[in-house]
Amino acid sequence: MNSSLFFNLTTFAYFASMVLYIAYVATRSKPVAQIARVTAAAGFLTNTIAIGLRWYESYQLLGVDGRAPLTNLYESVVFFAWSIILIYLLIDLKYKQPSVGAFVVPFAFAGMIWAQYSLSDAIDPLVPALQSNWLTYHVITCFLGYAAFAVACGVSIMYLIKIGKEEKHADESPIGGILGVFPSTRVLDDINYKAIMIGFPLLTLGIVTGAAWANYAWGTYWSWDPKETWSLIVWFLYAAFLHARITRGWVGRRAAWLSIIGFAATIFCYLGVNLVLSGLHSYGGA
Amino acid sequence: MTRTQRNPIDRIWDFFCSLKLTIITLLLLAVTSIIGTVLQQNAKPEEYIREYGQSNYELFTALQFTDMYHSVWFVGILGLFSVNLICCSIKNFPRAWKFITTPALIAGEGTLNNSANRAEFSSKEGVQQLGQRLAAALEKAFAKPTLSEENGTLHLFAQKGIYSRFGAYMTHLSILIIMLGAIMGTVWGYKAYVNIAEGTSTTQIWPNGATQPLDLGFEVRCDDFRVTYYEGSQRPRDYKSDLVVIDNGQEVIRKTIEVNDPLTYKGLTFYQSSYGPAGNAGFRMRVTVRESGEVLNIKATQGQHIPLPGGYAFAVSDYAPSYDRFGPAAQMHVDTPDGKHGSPFIVLQQFPQFDEKREGAFSFALMGYEEPAMYTGLSVAKDPGVWVVWLGCFLMVFGSCGAFFFSHRRVWICLDEANGKTRVRLAASAHRNQPAFATAFDEMKKTLAQTIENKS
Ligand code: HEM
Numbered sequence: 001m002n003s004s005l006f007f008n009l010t011t012f013a014y015f016a017s018m019v020l021y022i023a024y025v026a027t028r029s030k031p032v033a034q035i036a037r038v039t040a041a042a043g044f045l046t047n048t049i050a051i052g053l054r055w056y057e058s059y060q061l062l063g064v065d066g067r068a069p070l071t072n073l074y075e076s077v078v079f080f081a082w083s084i085i086l087i088y089l090l091i092d093l094k095y096k097q098p099s100v101g102a103f104v105v106p107f108a109f110a111g112m113i114w115a116q117y118s119l120s121d122a123i124d125p126l127v128p129a130l131q132s133n134w135l136t137y138h139v140i141t142c143f144l145g146y147a148a149f150a151v152a153c154g155v156s157i158m159y160l161i162k163i164g165k166e167e168k169h170a171d172e173s174p175i176g177g178i179l180g181v182f183p184s185t186r187v188l189d190d191i192n193y194k195a196i197m198i199g200f201p202l203l204t205l206g207i208v209t210g211a212a213w214a215n216y217a218w219g220t221y222w223s224w225d226p227k228e229t230w231s232l233i234v235w236f237l238y239a240a241f242l243h244a245r246i247t248r249g250w251v252g253r254r255a256a257w258l259s260i261i262g263f264a265a266t267i268f269c270y271l272g273v274n275l276v277l278s279g280l281h282s283y284g285g286a
Numbered sequence: 287m288t289r290t291q292r293n294p295i296d297r298i299w300d301f302f303c304s305l306k307l308t309i310i311t312l313l314l315l316a317v318t319s320i321i322g323t324v325l326q327q328n329a330k331p332e333e334y335i336r337e338y339g340q341s342n343y344e345l346f347t348a349l350q351f352t353d354m355y356h357s358v359w360f361v362g363i364l365g366l367f368s369v370n371l372i373c374c375s376i377k378n379f380p381r382a383w384k385f386i387t388t389p390a391l392i393a394g395e396g397t398l399n400n401s402a403n404r405a406e407f408s409s410k411e412g413v414q415q416l417g418q419r420l421a422a423a424l425e426k427a428f429a430k431p432t433l434s435e436e437n438g439t440l441h442l443f444a445q446k447g448i449y450s451r452f453g454a455y456m457t458h459l460s461i462l463i464i465m466l467g468a469i470m471g472t473v474w475g476y477k478a479y480v481n482i483a484e485g486t487s488t489t490q491i492w493p494n495g496a497t498q499p500l501d502l503g504f505e506v507r508c509d510d511f512r513v514t515y516y517e518g519s520q521r522p523r524d525y526k527s528d529l530v531v532i533d534n535g536q537e538v539i540r541k542t543i544e545v546n547d548p549l550t551y552k553g554l555t556f557y558q559s560s561y562g563p564a565g566n567a568g569f570r571m572r573v574t575v576r577e578s579g580e581v582l583n584i585k586a587t588q589g590q591h592i593p594l595p596g597g598y599a600f601a602v603s604d605y606a607p608s609y610d611r612f613g614p615a616a617q618m619h620v621d622t623p624d625g626k627h628g629s630p631f632i633v634l635q636q637f638p639q640f641d642e643k644r645e646g647a648f649s650f651a652l653m654g655y656e657e658p659a660m661y662t663g664l665s666v667a668k669d670p671g672v673w674v675v676w677l678g679c680f681l682m683v684f685g686s687c688g689a690f691f692f693s694h695r696r697v698w699i700c701l702d703e704a705n706g707k708t709r710v711r712l713a714a715s716a717h718r719n720q721p722a723f724a725t726a727f728d729e730m731k732k733t734l735a736q737t738i739e740n741k742s
Contacts, residue, residue: 065516065523125516128524128545128558197690204686208679217546219477219557219667221675222468224355226323236316240309250309265316277323 003057004121006050007078011116013043014081014109021101028181033098040105044085051082058123065125070139073274074119079139080270081111083147087198091151095191097183103154134213142206142231146266148199149238152192153263156256159188163253189252192259193245200238207231226277230269237262302373311367318363322354368465371458382451385694391434391443393698393713401713402720403727409708409738413440413701416708416738420699423737427730428697442699451717453689456681463678470671478666482508483564484659487532491666504533504552511561511662525558527662553668560663566590569602569616570653572638576646588658594648597623603630605655612636616652693718697730710738 020036023029051069059066069075088104115121162182182188210231211221222228241258244250250258268276292300301307325346326333334343334352350357398404409416417433417440424431424444431444478491478500487507490499509528516523524544531539531551541549548557566588573582575595586592591601599621609615614635620628633641638651697714712734716723 062516125519125521125523128522131524132546134546201683201686201690205683208683211679212676213546215672216548217557218559219548219555219665219669221672224322224327229319229323229355233316233319236312236319240312240316243305243312244309246305273323 003050003053006046006053007112007116007121010043010047010050010078010081011109011112013039013046014085014105014112017043017101018105018109021098021105025099025102025178025181033101036101036105037092037098040085040101041089043108044082044089047078047082047085051079054123061123062125067126067131068136069123070136071126071130072120072124074115074121076139076143076270077111077115077119080143080146081108081115083143084108084111084150087144087147087151087195091191091195095183095187097187097191099181099183100151100155100158100191103158104151107150107154129217132213132216134209134216138206138209138213141202141209145199145202145206146270148195148202149234149259149263149266152195152199152259155188155191155195156259158182159185159192159256160253160260162188163256185252189255192255193251196238196241196259196262200235200242203231203235203238207235226273227269230265230273234262234265234269237265299373299377302369303377304370305374307366307370308374311363311370315363315367318354318360321351325351325354327355328353364465368462371461375455375458379455382455385448385451389432389443389445390696390698391432392436392441393443393700397698397713397715398700398711401715403714403724405712405731405735407710407712407735407738408704409710411708411738413438413703413708416710417442417699417701419737420701420710420734423734424697424699424730427733428695431697431699439700439702442701443696445694445696447692447694450688450692451694453685453687453692456685457689458685460678460681460685463681464675467671467674467676467678470674471669472671475667475669475671478668479559479664480506480666481562481564481661481663482506482527483661484508484511487530502554504531504538506531506556506664508662511660513561513660525561525662527558527664529556553670555667555669556664557667558662559665561660562663563658564661565658567602567605567658568656569605570655571600571602571616572651572653573600574642574649574651576648583653591621594620596647598647600648600650607657609634614652614655616655618650620646620648693723695723695726699734710734 017036017039020032020039024033024036054069054075055066058069070079084104085108088101088108092098092100162179163185165179166185183191207228210228214223214228215221237258241250241255241262244258245255329352331343334346338346346352350359354360411419421431421433421442424442429444429446431442434441434443476493478493478496480488480491482488485508487505489502489505491502492499507530509530511525511527513525514523515521526542526544528542529540529549530537531549533551539549539551543549543556543558545558548555550556569586569588571584571586573584573594574580575582580595582594584592586600586602588602588605591599593599600618601621602616602618604617606615609632612634616633616635617630618633619630622628628646631641631644633650633652635652635654638653641649641651694717695714696716698712700711700713702709712731714723714727714730
């Protein structure tokens, strides 16, 4: 038994769950929704086992230098998928709106399939700068925050689809068809807000633990490097979201857009900074 | 009806208090921050000119884009943001504070009749007696109530989570505290570095960008420096330095530092940052003069030119502890009597005969070598504001959780006499997360209803 088997199972489960959720939206069949939910939960379980096994394997491979599996791109992506499903299942427990799954589980599946097909899953020992407990806390809090933002983004997309249709057919009787299984726009807006309320303190904690780590390793808690700055940009965006809610008028459609932009910035902070901006900066190294 | 013209001071005040300004500044900070992530910061002018051209470079410096996070305009936005935060808090805090100083012990008719969470009961039991029993029940189900009487009407008031009203203020205050800490660090702190060779000590450090060293006022000695590698690879596992701090001739601290585990003394923190050789490696060479068969044993240090018979000379230019799989190796060359540099060649410690095959007046064998002493590179930071920043961070996490996940919940019970019976009116409110509170309220309502019934 090794972790990659379980990671494969996880990818498959998230795929199946995604397809089932979409089938639920298309068919409105309650049993399908139930199976989709169970499949997602099963995927979460194998994801957990896979991460645990990988942790164990790192000790087998590296002896005393084993470490929590949260240190490279591959490990962070599979942890991101795990976090998304965790936050999704918690929100599902509260709101019981399976159609949301069709817009959230795909994020987790996309992460898993990308990790499995194009990222190296080698367990390498850590360079000294990465040997820090702060790094573990930093990764956990950041990715739980990102996951909450992913859920908020999925729900916001649903909101925009639904409100668009509703306004076009304002005169007709209640919306049927696919949109009929979507939660009401009020509930979607509420889930968006709640998810960001969960994500914001987690992101705050993630930035703080990252600063603490930098301070221990290099003696500077903040140096305005592109990664740090982008995390701050994301933080500013969601702070704007939360305050915009207090004043009237920034609920609903504008809140949904802000949430989607916020998540796009989150993804850029996570991936874009390394993949795009490092290229821009390559001239600085020579 | 004309709106009275408000005086300019009030309007300025309103501008700085407005939440619209908050949102605009937050978005402005988010958008402008992008510039410094795309354009490299604090690079040399030549690099900007090479990449973007002279005229663009001049534009960048005019707009202070090359160090934008310390530019007048960016700091200005941060300043505006702080003023907004302070004004807004001054304006709203008294209202929140009132919840503590003057709790609404008595519910108004509006609350009792219109609140989303309310109920009404009636009982034959007397006002006072029932009031006491309800107070006990409420204490158990929710929180200890305060009782007050007014014109024969008994009022019970209980509340929970009042601190959550202050979560936002704590978050806002924490932002100002973090900014204060950052300013303290900028004004009173500095970054520096120092290299200490193994076995030596220093009393000076070099502040970044400075040409003069700075006196520490104490002495730091490095007893040993070690790099370890992961087995079978060139990946460094640990860099460690054994440091000793000597103050007034007394050894005060002895600590092995490594990356992620610095040493702090008198407000200065020493971080393991780099390392390198602090001298030259030494080699024991056996040189055989090919013509005569004479054997010379010579000690050479790296880079040193050593004369050989007949006007020749040799030098060891480089070495590797492990050259491919062949073990220790030295790279060297021989200079001819007329001073010409010969082409470099390699000798291997594990294969002393190897060099005999090479053409030339001499053959060499590496008998042994000594690694040079290492120096440890330390970065040194003084930041008296860092604790202020951590305090701010703690308050921020604490405050935003308080603001988001808790709410100020209040319950009122009003008992009065009507038509020979006791009328019990119940109302409750939460300042956020109403759905969850509605569920809790239903539970409470049941409990209180039972309490009323059990005696009447
Ligand atoms: C990025 C910086 C900021 C953060 C992280 C922040 C955080 C928060 C949080 C967590 C809340 C509670 C949210 C809620 O009740 O839904 C809040 C509320 C509020 N914030 Fe901020 N805030 C920031 C900047 C500002 C600024 C600059 C102002 C100045 C106008 C401001 C004005 C307010 C107001 C008026 C409230 C509502 C207060 C209340 O509920 O009594 N915030 N803020």
